[in-house]
Amino acid sequence: MKPFELHTPQSVEQAIQYLENANSLIKPMSGGTALMLMMKSGVYEPEALVSLSKVPSLHGISLDSNQNLQIQALTTLSEIEHSPIVKEYFLVINQSMKKLANVRVRNVACIGGALAHGDPHMDMPPLMTALGATVHIRSASGARSLSIENFYLGYYTTLLKEDEIIESITVPSIKNRYCLYLKCTTRSADDWPTLGVAVNLGLTNNHFDSSKVVLSAVVQTPTRLFEVEKLLDGKTPSESLFIEAGEIAANQVDPEDDARGSAVYKKQLIKVYVRRAIQNSMQGKVQS
Ligand SMILES: Cc1cc2nc3c(=O)[nH]c(=O)nc-3n(C[C@H](O)[C@H](O)[C@H](O)COP(=O)(O)OP(=O)(O)OC[C@H]3O[C@@H](n4cnc5c(N)ncnc54)[C@H](O)[C@@H]3O)c2cc1C
Incomplete structure (x- = not known):
């Protein structure tokens, strides 16, 4: 693998600073399960990666009073699978995790990476589309929210710009x-x-x-x-x-x-x- 620089920002502000003016040779990294495979095989040879894992505000799951779910981007797929909130109010997400890759992948891969990657053969994008989820995105030039339904443009291609990160997703209540x-x-x-x-x-x-x-x-x-x-x-x-x-x-x-x-x-x-x-x-x- 070609050597690369690894940045580990401690806040969203620092992360988006590293990505300001980013080109295709610098990328945000969540769990790294997809990125590392692409790098080991030489498909992708970055100059730098911005690891988001040490940013505390990017972790966590919460439910508002209307039973809408908020998942921060660096929450692992295992954390989502085992969340009591998800089990009680979004059982379909809990059940879908059981057959998504294996426990080793789910322990490391995060929801932000699972949505940003854009491989058509993934489980979270169709489920989140059916659930009507919204992705919340940040960059140095501001914040925006997009319906996941319009987020995917094609093979490994999304509406995300190179200087943007997914901060969280919101999933509306599926009560009844x-x-x-x-x-x-x-x-x-x-x-x-x-x-x-x-x-x-x-x-x-x-x-x-x-x-x-x-x-x-x-x-x-x-x-x-x-x-x-x-x-x-x-x-x-x-x-x-x-x-x-x-x-x-x-x-x-x-x-x-x-x-x-x-x-x-x-x-x-x-x-x-x-x-x-x-x-x-x-x-x-x-x-x-
Ligand atoms: C053995 C194996 C089996 C698998 N089987 C399945 C399966 O059955 N079903 C399935 O759905 N998936 C499967 N996967 C894919 C796995 O779900 C993805 O590798 C994983 O979801 C990517 O998440 P990550 O956090 O590791 O992302 P990373 O590898 O860190 O990143 C992936 C991409 O997303 C970008 N990115 C990451 N986080 C952000 C962010 N917050 N904002 C903006 N961009 C970001 C990165 O720059 C990169 O382009 C499998 C993977 C492996 C290795």
């Missing part, structure tokens, strides 16, 4: 909603997903409302399936509706052949997993 994230892997259960589906469904008087259905991995960015959402809203849950949702989803997306499977195989996965995600979310408990 049915939420589930399902992934399909073609190797071990905790491998990178070949396909991911996240659903966040409301049910009023036994009719779906404000449905969100998000597909990932078979597409370059987490993608809301608007046609499926339109189909569900206003309808009563039924086996035939779930089947139709899967078929519409498969028609809405054009996956590509790759090492994880052919386009034909992935279309079949979409059909089955979208149906299953909607159906299984209804069998789970509504979030209290």
Whole structure:
């Protein structure tokens, strides 16, 4: 690995100073689980890294009086998984962590890195899109907040600028909603997903409302399936509706052949997993 400088700021202000006028050769680092792999393989050869791990204000999880969740960017995936707040109010996040990589990765990787990395084969971006999360971003020129739904532009590409860091994310309350994230892997259960589906469904008087259905991995960015959402809203849950949702989803997306499977195989996965995600979310408990 090529030598590089490592900065360890103690505050957000110091961190964004290091990144002021940053170019592609200087990057913020959270857990380093993705960055180190890219550096060891020579894909990325930075001049400097700005490690955010020693910034106290970037750690922690809290809930406001409306049950909205705030997660600071340097909170590890394990801390999120084991948080009593997350278990009680956002069980879907807790459950999704169990099959995200392995415990060694989750002990080190942080939510900021998991969202900023922009690899299409990741579990948090589709789930956070379905949950309607907002990312809060800082740089020397100020602060801004973006809906995660609009954050991903393409393969490893997000709206983040080189001088910006993710400070935290907010996830709105999912009280009384049915939420589930399902992934399909073609190797071990905790491998990178070949396909991911996240659903966040409301049910009023036994009719779906404000449905969100998000597909990932078979597409370059987490993608809301608007046609499926339109189909569900206003309808009563039924086996035939779930089947139709899967078929519409498969028609809405054009996956590509790759090492994880052919386009034909992935279309079949979409059909089955979208149906299953909607159906299984209804069998789970509504979030209290
Ligand atoms: C063996 C293995 C298996 C894995 N399996 C899965 C899996 O099944 N599902 C899955 O979702 N992921 C999986 N991953 C990916 C893992 O989730 C990512 O490596 C991890 O989420 C990145 O987080 P990090 O904190 O280590 O980020 P880092 O490696 O520190 O950073 C990643 C990128 O994000 C940028 N960045 C980091 N923090 C910030 C910030 N606060 N603000 C702005 N930019 C930032 C960095 O500059 C870098 O470009 C796996 C990884 C490994 C090594």
